[in-house]
Amino acid sequence: MSDGLNGIPDAVRAGQPTVWRNPHGRPAAEILPGLAYGLAEVAEAEARWRRFDPLLARLFPELATGRIDSPLLCLGPDVAAHVAGFAGARVLVKADHDLPVTGCIKARGGVYEVLVQAEALARRGGWLRTGDSYARLAEPDARDAFAAYTIAVGSTGNLGFSVGVMARALGFAVEVHMSHDAKAWKKQRLRDLGARVVEHAGDYGSAVAAARAAFADRPDAHFVDDESSVDLFLGYATAAFDLRRQLAEAEVTVDGANPLHVYLPCGVGGAPGGVTLGLKLLFGDAVRCIFVEPVAAPCLLVQLAEGLEHPVSVYDIGLDNRTAADGLAVSQASMLVAGTVGPLVEAVVTVEDTALFTWLRDLWEQAGLRLEPSAAAAFAAVGPRLTLSPEARGGTHVVWTTGGALLPEAEFRTALGLGIR
Template identity: 75%
Template sequence: MSMAAETSLARSLDAIPASVREGRPGVWLNPDLRPAAEFVPTLAFSLADVEAAEARWRRFDPLLRYLFDDLETGRIDSVLMPLADHVTRSIAGPKGGAVWVKADHDLPVTGCIKARGGVYEVLVHAERLGLEKGLLRPEDSYARLAEAEVRDAFAAHTVAVGSTGNLGFSVGVMARALGFSVEVHMSHDAKAWKKQRLRDIGARVVEHQGDYGSAVAAARSAFEDRADAHFVDDESSVDLFLGYAAAAFDLRRQLDEAGIKADAAHPLCVYLPCGVGGAPGGVTLGLKLLFGDAVRCIFVEPVASPCMLVQLAAGLSRQVDVYEIGLDNRTAADGLAVAGASMLVAATVGPLIEAVVTVTDADLFAWVKRLWSDPGLRLEPSAAAGFAAVRPYLDATGTDQATHVVWTTGGALLPEAEFQAALARG
């Protein structure tokens, strides 16, 4: 490396706050935040792309309704739940504004937000493969993809993914339901029960000694030249990204039904737990396309794994991971235990992210316990991250007259023993 390159690299790392390097919780306000009206028109994705993703979801309603008993309409969505005043005060303080929960911890089919991206990408692959092989015609009901002839054809194809657990399960459940073979590459920190539930649905689990990034890299390498396989790449998949983005339409509909308006005088603050960034990044894109600057998207990361904060603070000239600043990427929030952020997400929505809040594992477990006691939310530690971020964000910005939406991301399918262990740590 040349001296000039070394100097540039040092400068980029110097932009990362000392508190982040030291693993202390805090609020990073994005200095590169851009007005939506100025930045969104420069993006490679438009509202038409997200509308097309939403239209594809609706084409699959008959198939999903047929395959999954808990989908009466075929729509994979969760409730937008208001919290009682006393709970809201404990989260946001006496002047913080109303707090609502976008309850993707209880999302149908997979019990986690990853269904929005993982299920969607499998459906995109099935649609393309079905049309290409003449198994599906554009005018057909997509329920045809559940027929034996189609399943037999799909059985010769593999869907693969690298995951710490929830994305792998979402991809696996949908792919197995359509007859595909499934291979999930998992990191050393993935929970044993998440590996077992994949095996229980007939997926092949490949375990790696490295972290999430190394598991994804190994899976990508193994499948890059296979014509009979499709690799769901959590770091760079456009289909995955747009599947998540379509969630913005669900939230807008629910806000309208609840009579909640979002404008300059009444901002909508949305708190999104962040691992590699695909789910919160996609949701951010969709929300910014629909609400512009009336929505403020706040990412939340563990103090040991603030990969998106590190990447955005250091700049986009190259990928920077948390190991480079002395952090160990060890957190009980396994779904957020990611060392390096998705460059697709960082480059696409980085200038639209209002802030990144870092939180401790102790705070995550405390909120898991508090939210189970009242109002009875059954969350994984990762899914509690947004609640720990509301007060710090408000204290740092002085925001008032806002509506807060905390997006919960997993927990409904947490085994009872695991949930009780999390409660004990709270």
């Protein structure tokens, strides 16, 4: 019997590695003017980050300036050739696996949304007035006031930690709802922060739905909704400003003749979607964004291939959503992301778990990058995409890593051992 989903390639249904070139892609100039969120909203989010710099510098000793950003690394010629599949490739790494405070890209969204809530509460309560330094929010009276509120989130781990570490630093109570496939060490890390961890037998989507229901209409709480939060989305989008600055410092030209190809691991879609929006606003069609998903959980590919009329799950096409890339183990994509940046996505590449571990090992041994399996996914996509589209070899290729710096040593060593030699 047909499932009625006719736009999804057979290889995707079969759980085979696939390079899907988005047939629904449209020029940025056609799509961006009609979006609900544009450069003004992303610039406003960037300005909010800067207002919080004094507070973040006070709360986290590793942040000398208060800015949460990661290095832009240039891979040596041999490693770049290994990643891209040809000699002479220019491959850079946006090293969010080593992002300060949280060690993962989720800080860009999770920390930001907590700061949005803290600012709103402080202004309503009169604890923060025009002209005050935001470092004021670290004072005991502000912390006592925040303690009356709960910040909640559904997560497989990294978003929960990013929300939790920021919220607990300000004094909020924290509740994180987690799926069965979330790593035990991530749950314990949250408990060590003082967060309440609620475990669910279902997958990530079930945990999010349960948390959303539990915190509906609670005036003393805020639920960080990974599937539909505009604040998360805009927090991620501001990363484009950081990358633009770093590319200029590295004297990397980005224009029609020198395109920027950016490879982004994708779970529910918030982080890669936000980054894509920001990059498209700054660079237009000179940037090409490629999303990367596990073969068992290609939720955004499935959604974009089928269309945006109704939500589609990987379960609908017979896939099981089981992957070692726990941060990418998502059965249904964010409709906010799909509807906003879907036409701006160049391609989606699906990769097997074995490739994640092989690249994790290779990048540690050859470049000293300490990654989670999810963060290694984007490296596994570069070669297959360029094999299918050799005309895309020119320009600069940026692989965006997502987590790994805080991976426990035993977990990392186990992952290294799974790499195929």
